[in-house]
Structures are given as structure tokens and as C-alpha cells.
Amino acid sequence: MLAFVFVSCVPLWTSSSSAEWLERQLIESEICLLQNQDNIIPLKDIENERVLILSTPETDFRAFKKTALRYLKADTLTLGSSDTLLRNLAYYTTVIITTSRYDSYLWSILKRYNSTKKLIFCLFGEQKSWHQSQTILSSLPCVLLSANNSPLAHELSAQALLGAFPIKGSSNGSLSPTYPEGYGIFTNKAIRLKYTIPEEVSANPHYLKMIDSLAINAILRRATPSCQVLLVKDGKVFYNKAFGYHTYDSLQKSEITDIYDVASVTKITSGLLPLMQFYEQGKIHLDSPLVNYASWLRGSGKDSFALREVLTHQARLQATVPFYTSDFKEGTLDPNYYSQDSSATYSLAVAKNIFIKPSYYAEMALPKLAKSRLMDKKSFHYSDLGFVMLPALLDSFMNEPYPNYLESQFYKPLGAWRTGFNPIYRFPINQILPTELDMAFRKQLIHGYVHDESAAVLGGYSSNAGLFSTAEDLAKILQMLLNGGEYGGKQYFQPQTVQTFTSCQFCETGNRRGLGFDKPSIQYSKSSHTAQEASAASFGHLGFTGTYIWADPKYNLIYIFLSNRIYPTRENNTLSELRVRLRIMEAAYKAIK
Numbered sequence: 001m002l003a004f005v006f007v008s009c010v011p012l013w014t015s016s017s018s019a020e021w022l023e024r025q026l027i028e029s030e031i032c033l034l035q036n037q038d039n040i041i042p043l044k045d046i047e048n049e050r051v052l053i054l055s056t057p058e059t060d061f062r063a064f065k066k067t068a069l070r071y072l073k074a075d076t077l078t079l080g081s082s083d084t085l086l087r088n089l090a091y092y093t094t095v096i097i098t099t100s101r102y103d104s105y106l107w108s109i110l111k112r113y114n115s116t117k118k119l120i121f122c123l124f125g126e127q128k129s130w131h132q133s134q135t136i137l138s139s140l141p142c143v144l145l146s147a148n149n150s151p152l153a154h155e156l157s158a159q160a161l162l163g164a165f166p167i168k169g170s171s172n173g174s175l176s177p178t179y180p181e182g183y184g185i186f187t188n189k190a191i192r193l194k195y196t197i198p199e200e201v202s203a204n205p206h207y208l209k210m211i212d213s214l215a216i217n218a219i220l221r222r223a224t225p226s227c228q229v230l231l232v233k234d235g236k237v238f239y240n241k242a243f244g245y246h247t248y249d250s251l252q253k254s255e256i257t258d259i260y261d262v263a264s265v266t267k268i269t270s271g272l273l274p275l276m277q278f279y280e281q282g283k284i285h286l287d288s289p290l291v292n293y294a295s296w297l298r299g300s301g302k303d304s305f306a307l308r309e310v311l312t313h314q315a316r317l318q319a320t321v322p323f324y325t326s327d328f329k330e331g332t333l334d335p336n337y338y339s340q341d342s343s344a345t346y347s348l349a350v351a352k353n354i355f356i357k358p359s360y361y362a363e364m365a366l367p368k369l370a371k372s373r374l375m376d377k378k379s380f381h382y383s384d385l386g387f388v389m390l391p392a393l394l395d396s397f398m399n400e401p402y403p404n405y406l407e408s409q410f411y412k413p414l415g416a417w418r419t420g421f422n423p424i425y426r427f428p429i430n431q432i433l434p435t436e437l438d439m440a441f442r443k444q445l446i447h448g449y450v451h452d453e454s455a456a457v458l459g460g461y462s463s464n465a466g467l468f469s470t471a472e473d474l475a476k477i478l479q480m481l482l483n484g485g486e487y488g489g490k491q492y493f494q495p496q497t498v499q500t501f502t503s504c505q506f507c508e509t510g511n512r513r514g515l516g517f518d519k520p521s522i523q524y525s526k527s528s529h530t531a532q533e534a535s536a537a538s539f540g541h542l543g544f545t546g547t548y549i550w551a552d553p554k555y556n557l558i559y560i561f562l563s564n565r566i567y568p569t570r571e572n573n574t575l576s577e578l579r580v581r582l583r584i585m586e587a588a589y590k591a592i593k
Contacts, residue, residue: 018199020152020197020199021197021199021200023152024152024156024196024197024200027146027148027150027152027153027156028156028160028165028169029168029169030146030147030148030169030172031144031145031146031153031156031157031160031167031169032144032145032146032147032167032169032170032171032183032184033143033144033145033167033169033184033185033186033187034137034143034144034145034171034175034179034183034184034185035137035138035140035141035142035143035185036142036185036187037141037142038141040118040120040141040142041120041142041144041160041161041163041167041187042160042161042162042163042187042191042192042489043072043094043120043161043162043163044163044191044488044489044490045413045489045490046071046072046073046412046413046415046488047408047412047413048093049072049093049094049118050091050092050093050094051072051073051074051075051092051093051094051095051096052074052075052076052077052089052092052094052095052096053065053068053074053075053076053077053096053098054077054079054095054096054097054098055076055077055078055079055097055098055099056078056079056097056098056099056100056101056103056106057078057079057080058099058100058101059098059099059100059124059149060151061078061098061154062151063151063152063154063155063158064098064122064154064155064157064158065158066155067154067155067158067159067195068096068158068161068162070195070472071158071162071164071192071415072162072415072417073417074096075092079106089113089117092117093117093118094117094118094120095110095113095117095118095119095120096120096122096161097110097119097120097121097122098122098124098154099121099122099123099124100123100124100125100149101125102130102136104136107136107140111139111140114139114140114141118141118142119140119141119142120141120142120143120144120161121137121140121142121143121144122144122146122157122158122161123143123144123145123146124145124146124148124149124153124154124157125147125149126147127145127147127171127172127173127175130145130175137175137178137179138178138179144157144160144161144167145171147172155195159194159195162192163187163190163191163192163488163489164190164192164193164194164195165190165194166186166187166188166189166190167184167185167186167187168184168186169184170182170183170184171183171184190235191487191488191489192415192476192487192488193232193235193236193237193472193475193476193479194235194236194237195236195237195240196236196237196238197238198238198239198591200236200238201233201234201236201238201592202592203231203233203238203239203591203592204590204591204592204593207587207588207590207591208239208587208591210587211229211239211584211587211588211591212241214580214583214584214587215227215229215241215243215244215580215584216243217578217580218243218563218574218575218578218580219243219244221574221578222248222572222574223563223565223572223574223575223577223578223580224244224546224563224564224565224567224572224574224575225244225245225246225247225248225564225567226242226243226244226245226246226254226258226433226563226564227242227243227244227254227546227561227562227563228240228241228242228243228254228256228258228260228470228471228560228561228562228563229241229243229471229560229561229584230256230471230472230474230475230558230559230560231557231558231559231560231588231591232475232478232479232557232558233555233556233557233558233592234556235479235482235483235556237472237475239588239591240256240471240472241256242254242255242256242258246258246430246433246434246564247434247567247568248567248568252430254433256470256471256472257418257431257470258431258432258433258470259418259423259427259431259432259433259468259469259470260433260468260469260470260545260547260562260563260564261433261435261450261451261465261467261468261545261564262467262468262469262474262543262545262547262549262562263451263452263465263543263544263545263547264384264464264465264541264542264543264544264547265467265469265474265541265542265543265547265548265549266387266455266462266463266464266465266466266467266543267387267463267464267465267516267541268516268517268539268540268541268549269419269467269469269474269477269549270406270462270463270466270467271387271390271391271394271402271406271463272311272390272463272501272515272516272517273406273409273410273477273492274394274397274398274405274406274409274410275390275393275394275516276493276497276498276501277409277492277493278394278397279497279500279501280493280494280497283397284307284397285307286306286307286308286311286515287306287307287308288306288307289303289304289305289306290302290303290304290305290306290307290310290393291303291304293307293393293396294389294392294393296362296366296367296370296392297370300370300371301374302315302317302370302374307393308505308515309378310386311386311505311513311515311516312380312505312506312511312513312514312515313380313381313382313383313386313511313513314378314379314380314381314506314509314511314513315378315383315386316374316375316376316377316378316381317372317374317375317381317383317385317386318372318373318374318375318381318383318385319381319382319383319384320383320384320385320454321368321369321372321385321454322453322454323364323365323368323369323454323457324441324453324454324456324457327364327457333354337356337357337359337360337364338350338354338355338356339354339355339356340353340354340355341353341355342355343355345357347459348360348458348459348460348461349422349424349425349449349459349460350442350449350456350457350459350460351438351442351444351446351449351456352444352447352448352449354442356457356459358459360457360458361392361458362392365388365454365457365458366389366392369385369388369389372385379509379510379511380506380509380510380511380512380513384454384464384465385464387462387463387464387516388454388455388458388462388463388464390463390464391458391461391462391463401461402461403420403421403461406420407420410477410492411473413488413490413492414473414476414477414480414487414488415476415488416469416473416474416476416477417473418468418469418470418473419467419468419469419470419473419474419477420467420468420469421450421460421461421466421467421468422448422449422450422459422460422461422468423448423468424447424448424449429447429448432447432448432468433564433567434446434447434564434567435447435451435545435564435566435567436451436566436567436568436569436570437567437568437569438451441453441456442456445568450462450465450466450468451465451544451545451566452464452465452466452544465543465544469562470562471560471562474549474560474562475558475560478540478549478551478558478560479551479558480492481493481498481502481539481551482551482553482556482558484498485497485498500515501514501515501516501517502514502515502517502519502537502539503515504519504522504536507522510522514539517539517540517541518539518540518541518542519536519538519539520534520535520536520538529542529582530550530582530585531582531585531586531588531589532586533555533586533589533590533593534550534552534585534589535552535553535554535555537552537553537554538550538551538552538553538554539551540559542581544566544570545563545564545565545566546561546562546563546564546565546566546575546581547561547562547563548560548561548581548585549561550585555589555592557588557589557592559584559585559588561580561581561584561585563575
């Protein structure tokens with residue numbers, strides 16, 4: 001019997017994927033850092049750099065470029081024989097050179113920029129091939145060497161450069177007296193997400209196949225046209241897939257780089273981030289009266305509420321106030337605030353060919369929110385209103401407009417380049433998932449603009465909804481929180497701040513919520529919204545468009561599910577009825593256990 005069990009298990013651990021895992025380990029262990037002036041590697045402060053990846057033509061470095069672009073924004077250039085070398089180099093602050101041969105002409109020209117730019121040489125090929133250039137190597141500021149010259153070596157070298165794992169390799173032969181055998185500069189720790197295969201985190205392939213099946217079945221059952229599923233364990237992305245098509249016509253296949261309207265996931269990935277920052281700085285106090293930060297609430301009956309009550313959805317606020325429904329005059333949108341044309345007066349986009357005055361927020365939305373009726377009982381009652389008001393509360397603390405502040409303080413430094421509001425103005429429309437065919441308000445298919453009506457009439461810039469992102473970008477935000485507020489070598493929050501906001505605030509009254517964050521049910525039941533394995537320390541949020549993000553400090557696990565289940569109508573609740581998001585989450589926990 002024991003022999004039978006052993007033999008039956010052999011195919012699982014001698015598969016081609018296991019061979020790939022061994023190959024990855026070998027290549028990773030051989031990546032060697034020869035020079036690291038000013039500790040430039042791993043690259044930090046990427047939001048402040050203008051980066052060029054410059055490749056020589058003898059080798060295809062597409063894997064290096066594709067991997068690097070998962071972390072940073074960069075231009076790429078492959079040198080050709082007719083190139084006027086580095087014609088536009090003055091623009092860039094960092095130049096990454098990937099090459100598998102010594103080119104004295106190229107290197108002599110680049111050396112002129114040693115004092116003005118960060119020059120990083122990523123060399124590929126057996127070490128003996130670099131002997132002739134050892135004098136040049138010692139004069140270069142940063143040199144990363146991989147003895148392997150395969151696409152996998154290119155991918156892993158790009159990850160090493162960006163800090164996905166510590167560099168521990170050393171030369172396996174003497175390059176020169178400067179670089180004897182065994183020489184190598186080590187880096188201390190990983191500072192960013194690593195992209196790997198399931199074997200590295202010992203994930204059970206049976207449950208990963210189950211996730212495949214659940215996602216595919218959801219699309220076959222028309223619960224959603226498309227979805228992304230991403231899993232991270234111990235800072236390593238080990239499952240990252242896109243399923244389905246942008247729409248049910250199956251014309252455009254979904255990709256992991258596609259951008260989704262994340263709906264209420266916006267609540268914990270936009271305005272809550274600067275709020276945590278200002279709380280940590282002592283500028284905002286969770287138990288002070290709300291009127292301290294919002295004078296327009298004075299006399300509304302809401303002025304004495306504490307921010308802690310608002311963020312945990314127990315401030316007696318209604319679920320929503322559809323203030324935009326009164327904006328119609330004789331069947332058309334009120335021309336006092338809306339226009340079909342963009343101008344200095346009507347400068348915010350609601351949807352295609354619909355623009356609104358920026359003053360609408362202060363003149364119409366906030367007064368209606370202030371006058372809205374309160375619920376009778378102070379208990380948990382999910383509400384968008386506190387998050388619709390949040391940008392106005394934060395305004396006096398920010399030195400730039402709300403969306404710009406989020407981008408400069410969080411999204412850019414994190415390398416979350418595809419995250420932001422109104423993606424229609426920043427990305428091709430074929431990279432953005434459509435949502436609902438809205439025949440009630442905007443009379444069009446909503447594509448590239450926020451689906452949520454309350455956020456839409458604020459120009460798409462809100463904290464209750466409005467953010468667009470990818471699974472990879474959202475994973476960076478959640479990993480920063482799991483790291484106690486640190487990511488990419490930058491400390492965004494102190495660990496205690498993260499702990500405060502992600503902890504249950506009123507468990508004793510039956511309210512499971514953290515400060516903005518959703519939490520597991522206090523008492524697990526079959527109707528719970530999380531897997532039974534989800535720890536009490538875990539946190540996340542769901543979104544109306546069919547999104548779900550979750551992080552669990554106990555297991556160091558991140559789970560992200562994105563979809564556009566409301567295409568073409570919000571009446572499609574099949575995703576919830578099939579409990580697709582929950583069942584994938586359950587399989588994810590089983591996979592890592």
C-alpha cells in the first residue's frame with residue numbers, strides 16, 4: 001500500500017512545473033550583484049524617476065521589459081545599427097542597460113553620464129565572456145550579472161533589480177582581482193511583490209484547478225463576462241489569471257492588465273489612505289465631532305457624530321441619498337449644472353458627452369447629504385454617505401486636488417500605475433472593462449467612466465466609488481498594509497495605524513466593521529461572506545460591480561477577485577447566487593494549507 005501511495009504521488013512532484021521551480025531556484029541563486037553605488041539596487045523612489053530600459057539587439061529582452069513594467073513606468077528602446085545613440089537621453093534620470101555582450105562604443109558613451117544619471121547594467125551570459133570587460137565593470141556604478149541568458153533569467157533579474165527578492169548570488173569564477181570567485185554584494189530583504197509559481201509557496205494544485213473551474217463556470221453561467229483572480233502568499237504572487245471576455249460577444253479576450261471599475265472597494269483604497277495618514281499625523285481625531293472637519297454639517301443633526309461611527313457604518317446615516325435624481329428638467333439634465341460639451345465651466349465628466357460644474361458637489365450634493373433623514377437606531381447600517389463626504393472632510397489637509405494627492409502620495413510610489421479615476425483619459429478604451437447599459441440616468445453604455453451615479457456626478461472623483469484598478473495594483477496596496485504600512489522601501493503608515501484601522505471597533509455590539517474596512521463575521525455561519533478559515537485579523541471589502549479584495553495577516557494571504565458582473569445590467573445577481581467569490585476564497589485558503 002505504501003508503495004502504491006508513493007508511486008501515485010510521483011506525477012504531482014515530478015511535473016514540468018516542478019522542473020521549472022528547480023530552474024527558477026538555480027537562476028535566482030546565481031544572480032550576482034557586482035557593483036551597487038549608493039545602494040541604488042533594489043530601485044526605490046520609482047515615482048520620482050524617468051526610466052529608460054535600453055537593450056542591445058543581439059538578444060530578445062522582452063521578458064525583462066515586460067517584468068520591469070509590472071513595477072515601474074519606463075520607456076523601452078532597442079539599439080539598432082542606425083540609432084543616433086542616446087539622442088534623447090537627457091530626459092531620463094535612470095537608464096537600465098540590458099545586454100549579453102561587451103560593446104566598448106556603447107559603454108564609453110554611457111560612462112559620460114555616470115555623474116548625472118543612475119546607470120544600471122544588467123549583464124547576461126557566462127562569466128568568462130565578461131573577462132575582457134572587467135576593467136570597465138569596476139568603473140560602472142551598478143552591475144547585475146546573471147550567468148544564464150534565457151527569458152526566465154531576464155524575468156528574474158528584473159525582479160531582483162526591483163526588490164522582489166534579496167540578491168544572494170556570488171561569482172562562480174574569478175572575473176578579476178576586483179571580483180574573485182565567491183564575490184557578490186548582497187541585498188537584505190524583499191521590498192516588493194514577487195511573481196512566481198505555486199510550488200514556491202507549496203500551494204496545493206488541486207485547489208488551484210478548482211479556482212480555474214469556478215471562474216470558468218461563472219462565465220459559462222453568464223454570472224459575469226470576465227474576471228481576474230489573484231492570490232499572494234508571503235509577498236509572492238503565485239496565482240494570477242484572467243478569464244472570459246470583455247463582453248458576452250466574446251470579441252476581446254480578458255487580460256491581467258485590464259482595468260476594472262472596483263466600485264465600493266474604492267472605500268478602502270482611496271480616501272481612507274490619506275485619512276489614515278492625517279490621523280497618524282494628529283490632524284484628525286476619530287472621536288472628535290464631525291463638524292470639526294465639516295462646517296457645512298452644522299445644525300444638520302449629524303454635526304456631533306464621531307468619524308469612528310461614520311467609518312464603521314453606525315452613525316444612523318441612510319444607505320444612500322440619490323441626490324442626482326432631481327437633476328432632470330423636463331426630461332433632460334438641468335443645464336444649470338450639466339452640459340453636453342466640456343468647458344472651463346463644465347469641466348468634470350459624468351459620462352460620454354455629459355459634463356458637470358465642479359461646484360455641484362458643494363452647492364447640491366453636500367447640502368442634500370446634510371439634510372438627509374437619519375435612521376432611528378444607532379446600529380450597523382451600511383451607508384455610502386460618509387464616504388461621499390470624505391473628500392470634502394480631507395480637503396483642508398491636502399495641498400493638491402483629491403485625485404492628484406492620492407496619485408502622488410500613494411499610487412505612484414506603490415507602482416500602482418493603472419490605478420486612478422476616469423481611466424478613459426489615461427488608457428485606451430480597449431484596456432478598460434465596460435459596466436452597465438444605463439438607460440435610467442446617462443442613457444448610454446458606461447465604459448471608462450464610473451458606474452456609481454453618486455460618484456459620477458462628482459466627476460468620478462469620490463471615496464465611495466470611482467476608482468479603477470487591476471488585481472496586481474490592488475495587491476500592492478494590500479501588501480503594503482500587510483507589511484505594517486511599508487512597501488518598496490517606503491513607510492506609508494506606522495504598523496499601529498494599520499492595526500487600529502483594520503481592527504473591529506464595536507464587536508461587543510455585534511458590528512464587525514473596522515474603520516472603513518470590512519471584517520469577517522463575529523460568529524461564523526454558513527451565510528458568512530468569508531471563508532471559515534479567515535482569521536479575525538483579516539480585512540477587505542466587496543464592490544457592487546462584482547469585486548472582492550481581502551488580506552489576512554495570520555496567513556499572510558491576499559485574495560483579489562475583479563469582475564464586471566453588471567454588464568449589461570445590474571439586475572444580474574448570478575455571481576452572488578452562485579457564491580463564486582466566496583467559493584474561490586475558500587479554495588484559496590485550502591490551497592495554502
